[in-house]
Amino acid sequence: MGAQMSHAQGIPPADLRAAIDEIQHQQSAQAEADEARRAAQRPSGTAQAAPIAGPDPLAPAPGGPCFHIRAITLSGFEAFRREPEGYRDLIGRCVTAADIAGALNLINQHYQDLGFITTRAYVPEQDVADGSLAITIVPGRLEGYVYGDGDQADARILSAFPGARGDLLNLRDLEQGLENINGPRSASGRFQLIPGEDPGGSFVQVHVEDKRPWHLNLNIRNTGFDSTGVVQASANLGFDNVLGVNDQLRFGVTSTPFDDRGRKYSDDFSVSWSAPMGNWLFGLDAGASQYFFILPGINQSYPVEGRSHYGTFWAERLLLRTQTAKLYAYGDLKLTRTRTFIDNQEIATQRRRLSIASLGLRGEKSFEEGGKLTWDLGAKLGLPIFDAYVLDKSIVDPEFRLLKARLSYEHPLDEAGTRYKGTLVAQHSGDILPGTEQFSIGSWSSVRGFHDDSMYGDSGIYLRNTIEWDAYEAASVKVRMNAGLDLGYVAPSALRRWSQDHLIGVSLGADITFQNRATLNLQLAHALSRPEVNPPNAQPAFEADRTVGYVGLSIDF
Incomplete structure (x- = not known):
């Protein structure tokens, strides 16, 4: 261990800092990929609503003889714990058969609004001349x-x-x-x-x-880094109902196939399984990744290699569901193992075995005008279990605590398909976090306009704003355009700061879909504001091009 430490310490500080920055890029990209995989496993199927009965078409016509009602006896409601609304207005009035039918409709509507669509109220045969009325509820x-x-x-x-x-x-x-x-x-x-x-x-x-119980997606895109390979190719294979319980099994592999693996590469493999159980959803995730690149130094070049693997068990429960809203609670336990090498010698301070628990609430709310709001509020905790380990001399706190929040809103702007989408993401921690848990801005999934340069830290916030509209549609081709404005902020710390603590970027893009099977994604983004100077004791200024492009092709089979 001492030899490994001394080797890392013998590298010039500027070279070591460059290596750590590249390692952070890889870890941030891995964290984003893990989050995208988790989101894909959440239910996306739409539910068909059963027809709900309206007022009784055979209800008596208004008018006719009336009876003075002094008391009402209600039975059958006990299964619902509380009485329904809409019938006590009959007391003290002279009511007709139509008035009674109207009260029954109000009771039925009360239960329908609560989701009890087969519960019905009726008036049994009786003599109401004495002023008493009996109403019976038959629970569905x-x-x-x-x-x-x-x-x-x-x-x-x-x-x-x-x-x-x-x-x-x-x-x-x-x-x-x-x-x-x-x-x-x-x-x-x-x-x-x-x-x-x-x-x-x-x-x-x-x-x-x-339909066919398996599906395959092939994807190629330029989301990699210069250090480990710009062009990434992915294959994702899924199997449905493997155990016959609406479960889903998915395998994914990502690599950089067009680069010389003797000089650089980045590989990722993942497998996930999830299954619902009524109001519960359970899942298991596992994966491994590795990367390699040659780091040019001041006096020499250094081969850098990283390896990691993880396993996660997670569960989610539906707490509340109404006509327009859902509320979930979730939790997971994730075990990660990470090792990093420079010139075949391990950087001991980068060896980490972490046990991380997550707990949170998330919700969805739909609006009549077509808008939709989703939110997620949670916490992550590093736990001293399952052989968790970080070198004593490491500045990383293995028992860290952090809070995270995500708010997304989308809303139609016209009937032609123009739509606004906004996402606000924030994180706060008073601890020094491991690389996979740090907050990062400056990527295609956070603040657009940046790729090889990014800012990261323990706390931060970013806002994405996107306008989408249909530009062209034919029998086999559909073109949907988008324009975005993003802003992000990372809180400076004693360990890391830039000449400014925020990023601003704009973007313009198009999604071109062919035969509802293949989609070509094109994006052009420009950095409006970024660190441009190198003050003392600060991270280097951003040096990549201010304008970056994204090209991705996805094909479903």
Whole structure:
């Protein structure tokens, strides 16, 4: 260990700093890729709403004899814990049959608004001449699930829907189950309700159409770095319903195939599996990455190599679901192992074994005018478990704490397809964080206009603003344009600061889709504001071109 330390210390400070900056680029890119993979595993299927009954078309016509109502007896509501609204206005009035029918409709609407779409209120046969009125509520209950062809429900359906036989039937549970069914890309499901055997009972009949159970995506793009290879190629292979429980298994590999591997390369491999269980979603992720490049120094060049691997178990639970909103709680435990070498000698301060827990809440809210708001608020904690290790002399705190937040909003601007999308991301920590957890700005996924140069630190914030519009559409080709303005800030620290602590960039791009199968992404971005000078004891000024371009081609099979 001492020899390794002395070797690293023998490298000129400027060369070592350049190596650390390149290592940070790789770690930041890896963190962004991990986050994108996690987001892709969250449910994206849309739920089909069951038809909701309106007012009774056979309700009595207005007018007719009226009866003075002094008291109302309500029964059957106990399963819902509280009385419904809309019927007590009858007390103290002379009401007609139409008035009573209107009150029943209000009760039914009350339960429909809560998702209990098969719960009904009715007036049993009675004599109201004495001024008393009895209203009975028949709770709608679930009697079971069946397939559209008559087959009994199997593990695929039973694991998708939260409700069980005898439970109150709620539309929100049916939407959640259908969202789980439609989670795999190959599945397309819908449901309908059929009468059950008991009063108020219903069976849920599920119709599922399955396509090819696997899918493949090939992608090539210029998102790599000069040091390890600019052009990256990826292949992502997915399998649906491997265990028959709406689960998804995915494999991904990324490499830089057009570079001399004797001088530079960057490889990444990942595998993930996820499965829903009613209101729960569970997942396992694992992956490994490695990179290599030749670092030109003041007096000599140094081969730099990095290796890392990780494993994550995560879970998410739906806490609340309404007609327009969802609320989730999530948590995960991630184990990472990282080693870095210069000239075949390990940099001991870069050897890290970390155990990281995450906890948080996230939500979604849809608006009538077509807008959508999503948010995520969470915390990460480094834990001293599972052989967690950082060199005692390292400045990194292995038991770090950080808070993170993300807010996204999109809204249509006209009926022609013009849309605004905004994303605000922030992080705060009072600790010195490992590279994979540091906040970074200056990339195609944060502040556009930067690529080989970026700013990073323990705390920061950035805002992305994008306007999208349809420029051209034909039978086999669709062109969607976009323009963006991004701003970012990284809090300076005693360890690292630049001549300025913010970045500003603009972008213009186009997404060209062919046959709904291949998409060509073109982006041109320009840095409006960035560090330009080299004050004492500061990070070097940005030296890359102020204007950068992105080209990516993605093909789905």
